[in-house]
Amino acid sequence: VGGGDAAVIRRASAALPGASLGSFRLPDDLAFAVARGEAGCIWSTSGSRSVDWVMSCGALPLGHAHPEVVAAIEAQARRGASFYQLNEQAIELAEALVRIVPCAEMVKLCGSGSEAMFYALRIARAATGRDVVLKFAGSYLGAHDYGLHDLDQDGAVQTQSAGIPAGVTRDVLVAPFNDLKVAARLVREHGRRLAAIAVEPVQRAIEPAPGFLEGLRDLCDQSGAILVFDEVVTGSRLALGGAQEHYGVLPDLCALGKGLGGGLPLGAVAGRADLLELTAPRAIDTPTPNASTGAAPGPVYMSGSLNGNPLSCAAALATLRVLERDGGVVHLASVGRALRRGLESVAAELGVPLRMIGPDAFPEPVIGLGSATVTDLASYERRDQAASVAFGLELIRRGVFVFPGFKLYPATTHSNDDVDETIMAARGALTAIAG
Numbered sequence: 449v450g451g452g453d454a455a456v457i458r459r460a461s462a463a464l465p466g467a468s469l470g471s472f473r474l475p476d477d478l479a480f481a482v483a484r485g486e487a488g489c490i491w492s493t494s495g496s497r498s499v500d501w502v503m504s505c506g507a508l509p510l511g512h513a514h515p516e517v518v519a520a521i522e523a524q525a526r527r528g529a530s531f532y533q534l535n536e537q538a539i540e541l542a543e544a545l546v547r548i549v550p551c552a553e554m555v556k557l558c559g560s561g562s563e564a565m566f567y568a569l570r571i572a573r574a575a576t577g578r579d580v581v582l583k584f585a586g587s588y589l590g591a592h593d594y595g596l597h598d599l600d601q602d603g604a605v606q607t608q609s610a611g612i613p614a615g616v617t618r619d620v621l622v623a624p625f626n627d628l629k630v631a632a633r634l635v636r637e638h639g640r641r642l643a644a645i646a647v648e649p650v651q652r653a654i655e656p657a658p659g660f661l662e663g664l665r666d667l668c669d670q671s672g673a674i675l676v677f678d679e680v681v682t683g684s685r686l687a688l689g690g691a692q693e694h695y696g697v698l699p700d701l702c703a704l705g706k707g708l709g710g711g712l713p714l715g716a717v718a719g720r721a722d723l724l725e726l727t728a729p730r731a732i733d734t735p736t737p738n739a740s741t742g743a744a745p746g747p748v749y750m751s752g753s754l755n756g757n758p759l760s761c762a763a764a765l766a767t768l769r770v771l772e773r774d775g776g777v778v779h780l781a782s783v784g785r786a787l788r789r790g791l792e793s794v795a796a797e798l799g800v801p802l803r804m805i806g807p808d809a810f811p812e813p814v815i816g817l818g819s820a821t822v823t824d825l826a827s828y829e830r831r832d833q834a835a836s837v838a839f840g841l842e843l844i845r846r847g848v849f850v851f852p853g854f855k856l857y858p859a860t861t862h863s864n865d866d867v868d869e870t871i872m873a874a875r876g877a878l879t880a881i882a883g
């Protein structure tokens with residue numbers, strides 16, 4: 449990665465804003481485009497190999513180009529890529545999710561994690577007849593208007609993107625993560641207007657304090673709000689059935705995405721049948737003289753030309769099959785544990801206060817926190833952000849692809865060599881930033 453990629457980035461920036469596909473953009477001297485990926489590694493268009501801990505932002509639990517996922521996609525592609533109609537792959541995937549995800553009595557498929565959270569909140573508003581959503585400071589619930597809100601310096605709710613209507617902001621409440629007292633106060637004050645509490649059960653890399661998720665469950669039961677778990681990261685990563693299986697707390701609805709599709713675009717809302725049934729359309733009527741005819745969506749509109757796309761569902765089924773068969777979730781965590789141990793030990797040796805926070809399935813290297821407990825955004829922000837990001841950039845310079853200052857995503861196909869190579873690069877990166 450590096451200088452040889454400059455021409456590609458120049459070319460990309462003419463047609464793609466910021467030569468980026470989203471919100472992630474590397475500095476010019478490190479920017480590159482990917483030519484291909486295999487197992488735990490990617491190769492840039494100029495031929496440089498990097499060990500990949502970004503893994504499509506966590507969407508590849510089996511790593512790149514897993515043979516069984518590739519075979520499933522190829523087989524389905526030959527039978528047709530999309531139908532806008534019920535298909536075998538979609539039915540089989542919905543059945544698998546009902547079996548695997550504890551809250552899932554029914555499932556509705558969509559295109560991404562963001563869409564899944566957007567629809568879950570729409571269903572919650574429809575079911576309760578209320579508008580307000582309570583979320584937590586520092587969480588990311590996807591790219592939709594409700595998700596992109598946080599607290600400003602003065603504790604007021606603010607948007608995190610231009611272009612979000614003020615009316616949406618009026619219906620968003622934000623509490624500190626792991627603070628049941630504040631959440632309970634907000635529920636007391638706004639309970640009659642509260643449609644949903646929406647939470648990442650592990651927020652970024654911050655784990656829930658004992659009793660926190662249970663407390664949110666109680667607050668929803670008392671207020672009639674819908675508990676929505678954003679399991680886009682935790683689903684089939686923390687446990688096959690997600691954080692709800694791991695912590696034993698049942699939401700009313702959950703959003704799935706990322707790893708669900710095994711690298712293909714896919715999201716799902718799963719949960720209580722009475723809630724999911726709100727999205728069920730009415731059958732098209734046979735025309736009769738005085739009756740209205742035509743397609744009739746359910747009370748909650750949830751539809752898309754590519755929903756239940758058989759290619760994505762085939763990739764998802766192959767991914768779930770491999771994860772289930774090979775104890776993949778345990779394997780992911782063991783890769784993460786090896787990485788945690790290696791990075792922490794090389795940092796200790798060099799006298800750099802680096803620590804890996806979060807679960808082994810998606811740990812995050814942070815510098816400068818000492819042994820302080822991280823429970824919420826405020827305690828997380830005490831890290832040395834500049835050093836944490838600089839460490840990530842230095843890793844990229846040394847052939848280890850990470851999202852600087854962000855969590856790492858182990859895959860089952862990361863090899864011991866990938867981990868060793870990362871630890872070796874970390875030695876150089878930590879030496880560089882310490883100097």
Ligand SMILES: Cc1ncc(COP(=O)(O)O)c(C=O)c1O
Nearest residue numbers: 560561562588589590680681705
């Ligand atoms: C917790 C969480 N929810 C939702 C999303 C949105 O998913 P997607 O980017 O697939 O739309 C993300 C993506 O990073 C996420 O981390």
